[in-house]
Amino acid sequence: MTDDTRITSLHRPGAIDPEILTFVEKTSAEFAALSGGQPVSITRRREIAEAVREPWVRGGPEMAHTQTLALGQDGLRVRIHIPKAGAGNGTLFYLHGGGWVMFSIDTHDRLMREYAERTGCAVIGLDYSLSPEHRFPRALDDIDSCMAWLRAEGSGLGLNTGKIILGGDSAGGNLSLATALRKRDRGEALPAGVLLNYAALDTDARPSYDLYDGDPYMLGRDEMKAFWLDYLGTAQTTDPYARPLLANLEGLPPVHLCIAECDILADENRELESRLTAAGVEVSAIEYAGATHSFLEAVGISACADRAMNDAATWMAGILAR
Numbered sequence: 596m597t598d599d600t601r602i603t604s605l606h607r608p609g610a611i612d613p614e615i616l617t618f619v620e621k622t623s624a625e626f627a628a629l630s631g632g633q634p635v636s637i638t639r640r641r642e643i644a645e646a647v648r649e650p651w652v653r654g655g656p657e658m659a660h661t662q663t664l665a666l667g668q669d670g671l672r673v674r675i676h677i678p679k680a681g682a683g684n685g686t687l688f689y690l691h692g693g694g695w696v697m698f699s700i701d702t703h704d705r706l707m708r709e710y711a712e713r714t715g716c717a718v719i720g721l722d723y724s725l726s727p728e729h730r731f732p733r734a735l736d737d738i739d740s741c742m743a744w745l746r747a748e749g750s751g752l753g754l755n756t757g758k759i760i761l762g763g764d765s766a767g768g769n770l771s772l773a774t775a776l777r778k779r780d781r782g783e784a785l786p787a788g789v790l791l792n793y794a795a796l797d798t799d800a801r802p803s804y805d806l807y808d809g810d811p812y813m814l815g816r817d818e819m820k821a822f823w824l825d826y827l828g829t830a831q832t833t834d835p836y837a838r839p840l841l842a843n844l845e846g847l848p849p850v851h852l853c854i855a856e857c858d859i860l861a862d863e864n865r866e867l868e869s870r871l872t873a874a875g876v877e878v879s880a881i882e883y884a885g886a887t888h889s890f891l892e893a894v895g896i897s898a899c900a901d902r903a904m905n906d907a908a909t910w911m912a913g914i915l916a917r
Contacts, residue, residue: 687760
């Protein structure tokens with residue numbers, strides 16, 4: 596890891612931070628209560644996921660201006676947050692996680708507001724089309740359309756779109772990196788930077804899958820396998836826009852990696868850091884001791900999540916100031 600790694604000798608590897616554990620236990624218990632502990636339809640699963648996350652979205656920074664718009668023929672929701680400091684030196688385009696299957700700009704609204712306040716820039720979020728109804732590469736196409744709209748119409752909405760940082764968590768991190776790769780390969784304007792929070796990067800399991808599988812680590816092997824199948828419609832692919840660890844990573848903009856120690860996806864994020872460095876890409880990587888998958892959503896109670904968001908905001912502010 597880089598010199599910024601936050602794993603210390605005082606931390607017992609694999610021990611979950613108590614504040615983050617509270618978040619995991621409460622959200623897991625609430626999901627089990629609402630589902631009756633039984634398998635539910637994808638529609639019901641999404642409804643429950645929204646309800647479980649709703650209390651964690653409350654509070655946080657108040658914005659100077661927030662609006663939600665409908666984009667294109669499909670009416671995809673787009674939400675814009677402008678902090679009290681103003682639109683700043685650029686815009687963060689943030690993509691929510693949820694295994695390409697669930698969650699929304701509502702479940703991730705607080706994260707977007709936190710980034711807006713801490714970075715001092717506007718943040719835009721997109722409700723891209725979800726799988727399995729709309730499989731790969733539909734979400735990527737939605738993101739392309741939104742970015743084109745943002746560059747064309749953003750200034751009229753009070754946004755500074757001269758510099759756009761792409762960011763996201765888990766599946767949203769996958770989509771962010773894949774979008775940057777597609778734009779590089781097409782010779783299109785690249786984002787100013789890419790923010791990756793515990794990103795899903797490859798279908799192949801790595802040793803961290805064995806260490807942090809399932810309860811109480813928020814995300815499990817079987818769940819991740821099901822997410823990939825819903826997204827791709829197949830158990831395997833060699834498409835680098837689906838599995839960015841298969842891609843040539845040269846020529847990408849600066850990348851910041853937020854890595855959760857107690858996450859089945861930890862090893863693939865560590866591998867991405869190594870591959871980006873080898874490809875000559877400017878990369879910042881910080882690993883958070885005791886953090887599980889999705890830990891940033893616990894920012895209301897977690898000092899670790901608060902620190903991680905500040906670290907990312909500092910990095911983003913630096914990128915936008917260049």
